[in-house]
Amino acid sequence: MAALRFMLSSILYSRADKCIFPTGYSVKSYxxxxxxxxxxxxxxxxxxxxxxxxxxxxxxxxxxxxxxxxxxxxxxxxxxxxxxxxxxxxxxxxxxxxxxxxxxxxxxxxxxxxxxxxxxxxxxxxxxxxxxxxxxxxxxxxxxxxxxxxxxxxxxxxxxxxxxxxxxxxxxxxxxxxxxxxxxxxxxxxxxxxxxxxxxxxxxxxxxxxxxxxxxxxxxxxxxxxxxxxxxxxxxxxxxxxxxxxxxxxxxxxxxxxxxxxxxxxxxxxxxxxxxxxxxxxxxxxxxxxxxxxxxxxxSSTAHWLAILNSLTISGVLGVTVLVIWGRTVQGDIKGRGDGALEDGKMKIRSKAPKNEAKSPGGFEKTSGSLLDQSLDGEKDADLSLEEESLEEMTGWKLLHGDVFRVPAYSGLLAPLVGSGMQLLFMAAGLLILSCLGVLSPSFRGGFVSVGMGLFIFAGLLSGYFSGRLYKIFGGQNWQKNTLITALLFPGMMFCLIFVLNLFVWAQASSTAIPFGTLVALVALWLLIQVPLVYVGSWIGFVRTTPWDHPTKTNSIPRQMPPQPWYLRSLHGVLLTGLVPFAVLFIELLFVFKNLWQDKTGYYYVFGFLSAVSAILIVTVSEVTIITTYSQLCAENYHWWWQSFLTGGSSAFWIFAYSIWYYIFKLHITGFVSSLLFFSYSFLACAVYGLLTGTVGFLTAYAFIRRIYRCESDFPASLRLSSISPPF
Incomplete structure (x- = not known):
């Protein structure tokens, strides 16, 4: 209870001013x-x-x-x-x-x-x-x-x-x-x-x-x-x-x-x-x-507007590409085809019967006497020719319908990471919205960090829910273990890093060192509030809800993939895709870095511009992930789970590289401890950013793939899997 009171007082109240939601603080007159x-x-x-x-x-x-x-x-x-x-x-x-x-x-x-x-x-x-x-x-x-x-x-x-x-x-x-x-x-x-x-x-x-x-x-x-x-x-x-x-x-x-x-x-x-x-x-x-x-x-408002214009241009070009892909898959490849359906990796074509055909008592098709005398060899030859013609038309992503939802390797790690990413996404969105509304104004000293910590802790419900539901999709059984990993993995790594850094800062007798009582309060907030919230969310996501449905069934034997292009089989391709979101964010990063590492005031005041660029960034990450995932499926590569996650978060690598450049050419930091703090905090910020955008990329790719493979709802009723006549 003491930890809860500490957190609530930290979030709701500033040092000396009274909060008046949502416009600001009370005026002190003398x-x-x-x-x-x-x-x-x-x-x-x-x-x-x-x-x-x-x-x-x-x-x-x-x-x-x-x-x-x-x-x-x-x-x-x-x-x-x-x-x-x-x-x-x-x-x-x-x-x-x-x-x-x-x-x-x-x-x-x-x-x-x-x-x-x-x-x-x-x-x-x-x-x-x-x-x-x-x-x-x-x-x-x-x-x-x-x-x-x-x-x-x-x-x-x-x-x-x-x-x-x-x-x-x-x-x-x-x-x-x-x-x-x-x-x-x-x-x-x-x-x-x-x-x-x-x-x-x-x-x-x-x-x-x-x-x-x-x-x-x-x-x-x-x-x-x-x-x-x-x-x-x-x-x-x-x-x-x-x-x-x-x-x-x-x-x-x-x-x-x-x-x-x-x-x-x-x-x-x-x-x-x-x-x-x-x-x-x-x-x-x-x-x-x-x-x-x-x-x-x-x-600097002109530079902010240029940043938004640059972001909109990049996002617009990618949006046109996504629309072309969407038209080719949903409109062209599915709705435009009226002669077949996906079944067991092949396109089965049902030939149209002549007007005078009739049904035999056994349900077999027959015509006006000529087909009754047809030999069995002739029927097999006809079926084979139809199958060969169908296989010629079956290319790219359509061949993967029996493997595209195959459980990925290390799925027990992917589910907690996606859950933590949703937790960070909720926190970031909440901070930007409250800042734009003026609730987190500069007069609320320390409010940005306090409210962010509160949002992160209470978002444990979302973390547990998405992690538990995804874990159920992967066929997991021990959801309590998945809950424990979700609640401890990312927050634990973050706390351990801060604790080790705090030892170096404490040795320098700096006020940056976190007092021992505050460390105990942070641990209490983590273990006594966040972990139970993650457990509740995971229980709802795994036990009380049904898993997301997949439109196709997975084959028992994995499909052998053909040789892949270099950008799909190496890490270079993932890093190259991260350049596009980095280009969207680059100009705004100049102001954020200057505020964090040079001004040291903590008063970043243009949240309207930052929110606009952040929204465009999320759209851009989704577009890049869709394009990359579609290219991967067209290359008959069904290992898209981790690939989409890494593609979404790959721009974090370029942000960290930019941090190194900024340290060398813009800052004049002296001393080992100061340099250690800079690189450690930069790495932690990039990890948070990568986890957030990686989750956005993964969920976007997952929704895109479920949509393009949803044959039952996109095909006419006469052409769905359930209406296809058995081959003879």
Whole structure:
């Protein structure tokens, strides 16, 4: 029950806002002089997959534990997070910043922090790797403000740098400076409705402008002497202890770097201060205050439309091909043939009797006396000639009706994979629909992951149903074993991979590491909720429902296949078919990858474009699978079960190859653990995608084959299998 409550609270509620379905969240208005809590979260970088909690940094002001901004909690108190926030590495805590609505603060000291050599070394590494800090005010992340080249428009980049690098004017060596003064600009507007009429104000912008100011440029109180003038910067550097090194290496001119940075008790004092300014903003409403974080999306809308146009073009060409195939099979090969039917691998033709024929008492055909004197040898010769003529017309897929539904190899693995694919398909469709409706908005921090996890778990019903029903079609008997494989195979592999990666991240003391309590909660959700749901779905699919009917019977002896073309007997053909869906998705992948691996904000805002491309992608995968399956059947190859699954998911290979290219040419990730996380998460995402699209391809091929072989319903009543006269 505790695990269930944890999951439900993670899905339904964000950190601090109240959900109003389906339009958004409640508006928080402030009156003049009302305290505004400022929360600190984490630091992150484009060059690393490791994130760190803000208060874990050794060079920032530690929380004092005092209560500020009317909060019942002291600074350093952790804010309750939902499941998605925990998994994305958020560690939100209250801070010692004191802000009140409408009250400008020219300068206020925060603390003086002493940092040892180890802390200085780590801080320099973080700044060199471009780490930025994320603060939160009224559920808005602190942003760095930019303007376009023509200065016509402003936009935000989430977070602000904790420091920067510059080159010395003396020896041109790189120097590292740390930001220790923060100018906070809060933009407000009139609250909507009655709250605004009563003087309420809402926050529509949160900007942070950091500076590096040395102690020499500060007053005794700790505030800078000049806020806008010239001031000395604070270099994050501790000079080596030359006297100690001279004693250790008296006659050597070379000193190891480790000895230069060895902790000798020396510290660097870093004073921190901040300023606060409130500015009215009447051009931005509370409802669209997130638009500044996505202003670059307006510039990229042309590229999104080109992606949709490209996808529609590819899908349209394939659609014409599928229509031609459909016309040849259903209209031409079946309905257009009025002289035979499929039976035992041969087309039996029934010759038309003359008008004066009659039936003998035994049911045999006879005419006006001439056929009574016909010899038995003549009848056999006539039948043989008819069969030879029929076999000449029987080509391609029509010859496989007795083997096309033969149980494939490793069917006990195919059924669980298809079941898991349906589970992922339901989850992906639900996330895209909720995102397009605005339920999963950026203000619902961590909502995308939380809701996705909930949809995945409850979709265990679909997973068990499709797996159990397909397992019954394959003639399986031990459905409990199939249920166990379905419930444990893919989720178990995913959990084991995440657990192993978590050990590496935990060793780096990163906030990306999943806490032990969260791991226990995930296991509880998996074993206590998902597994029973898979069992119920499998019981319904195997016990309570009948298997899908097949229009033809399977021969006892498998048919020998002729030599196959290279694209049907090797993996190269499967990979080549994956290029077409990859071409549909390629342009949109550029934006998704940039958001995931470079921006690191998690605010992918163009779900309308992504949903359209995803729908076209599903159609394209179905079309490619139909074309490939028809080509395979025409080559008299009835091993289409696994082939259709692999064809549908083959584009995952190209997406992973694109991930490798993106890592080499677009990213600047450093460190073994960060690289390991990148490739592991990319592989996991491609596996999810491949399983989803592979299931779509399999079900499409299955429906297509059942349709073209459904002779009983497509043939006229006089030509169905039951109406064919026995040969003599």
């Amino acid at each position: 009156r003049d002089d009302e305290p505004i809590p400022l929360l600190v979260n984490k630091i992150f970088s484009d060059n690393s997959q490791l994130q760190y909690a803000y208060f874990d940094l050794p060079f920032v002001c530690p929380p004092t534990g005092k209560k500020h901004a009317g909060s019942p909690f002291g600074s350093g108190q952790s804010i309750s997070l939902n499941l998605g926030e925990v998994l994305r590495g958020d560690r939100i805590m209250t801070s010692d910043f004191e802000l009140s609505m409408g009250q400008d603060v020219e300068c206020r000291t925060l603390c003086k922090r002493e940092v040892d050599r180890e802390g200085v070394k780590w801080g320099r590494w973080l700044i060199e790797n471009g780490y930025v800090a994320e603060w939160i005010l009224d559920n808005l992340p602190g942003a760095t403000s930019f303007v376009t080249v023509d200065r016509s428009r402003k936009y935000y980049a989430s977070g602000f740098k904790i420091g920067y690098q510059d080159y010395s004017s003396v020896d041109s060596k790189p120097q590292t400076f740390i930001h220790n003064h923060f100018t906070i600009v809060i933009r407000w507007g009139k609250a909507p409705g009655k709250a605004g009429e009563q003087g309420g104000k809402v926050i529509v912008g949160f900007e942070v402008y950091p500076k590096s100011i040395s102690p020499a440029s500060r007053k005794e109180s700790g505030c800078p002497r000049e806020m806008q003038g010239d001031y000395d910067r604070l270099e994050l550097y501790l000079a080596p202890n030359t006297s100690r090194l001279a004693e250790k290496y008296p006659s050597s001119s070379y000193i190891p770097v480790d000895d230069l940075e060895e902790d000798d008790g020396a510290t660097l004092q870093i004073p921190y201060s901040y300023s606060v300014y409130f500015r009215e903003e009447d051009k931005i409403d509370w409802s669209n205050r997130w638009d500044l974080y996505f202003s670059d999306q307006a510039d």
